[in-house]
Amino acid sequence: MKFRRLSIVLFLLLAACNLPALSGCARRDVLCVGLVTSYGGVDDHGLNQSAWEGVQQALDEGLIHRADFIATVDARDRAKNIQTFLLDGYDLVVTVGLGLEEDTRLAADEWPNRGFVGVDQPPGEPRRNLAVVTFPEDQGGFLAGALAALVTQTGKAAALCETKGIHSMWRYCEGFRVGVHYANPDLRGRVMYKEDGSPSELFNDPQWGEKQARYMLDQGVDILFAAGGGTAQAALETAAAGGAYVIGADEDMYYQVKASDFVLSSAVKLAGPAVYALIRQAVFERSLPGEKRGEYALGPYHSLERQVPPSVRERLEQIRRGLADGSIQTGVSSAP
Known part of the structure; x- marks a missing residue:
């Protein structure tokens, strides 16, 4: 017993x-x-x-x-x-x-x-x-930047990242900057890094994320990419609530952001x-x-699928393949 x-x-x-x-x-x-x-x-x-x-x-x-x-x-x-x-x-x-x-x-x-x-x-x-x-973060950012450049209506696409002292964040946002210009040479992606705050706030400074997202919205940005844990999620939440399309990093943010209908896609790690x-x-x-x-790769477009026409999807897939086989180089250094 x-x-x-x-x-x-x-x-x-x-x-x-x-x-x-x-x-x-x-x-x-x-x-x-x-x-x-x-x-x-x-x-x-x-x-x-x-x-x-x-x-x-x-x-x-x-x-x-x-x-x-x-x-x-x-x-x-x-x-x-x-x-x-x-x-x-x-x-x-x-x-x-x-x-x-x-x-x-x-x-x-x-x-x-x-x-x-x-x-x-x-x-x-x-x-x-x-x-x-x-994972080559610069390639993830590059894909997000290319998508933003091909879908933006205002010609203003931006990225928010944690401090560039974290090299993966640097590669993400600089990849975004290069990706925007690659897909549309007439555009320049706006990039902002979080350079202040205490170490305890790394990846967890929602106030900064919200503040900078509002600033971007006021500047006419209609597509925002963000990387950096809770800091980035707060930025995405704020931008989506303000009517901008957002692009997440690492995982499919459609399942994380409350205003999920404004999640255009996410740069996901395969x-x-x-x-x-x-x-x-x-x-x-x-x-x-x-x-x-x-x-x-870019995750699903979910409810915004109609905003990404077949011609854009084909172009993005060509870019993804080029990054994977090395025929497209981002030119982003591993560190600042």
């Missing part, structure tokens, strides 16, 4: 913590992949979902036998969530987000015979059992193809490269 009661308690604890059930992954003939998010679930219309789709593709094609995920709720559980898969014998663990960078590297050192993929994490010191998926390719390489070549580059 005590054993049965203990088993029931264990099952409830596993379910409550969103952990995968015990498996046969410790067997040599069973290939298992586990995915851990830095925060949130795999239905976020963003990076988590895209990475999980890559894992699912590997499962659907029979490259692996089992795939599970742990959606992190508390940041303090990130390392423990990774360990859960490792202790249960999973062969490869995919971690998603910059917040898992250190925990992923520590786990790779502790478990040298297991494979790890860090999505949206910097390369750092190479490890033979760790690959990272990085992690799935890179995650799938790395799993395939791990299975067939028994190796993981140090770095794999992900790609950007």
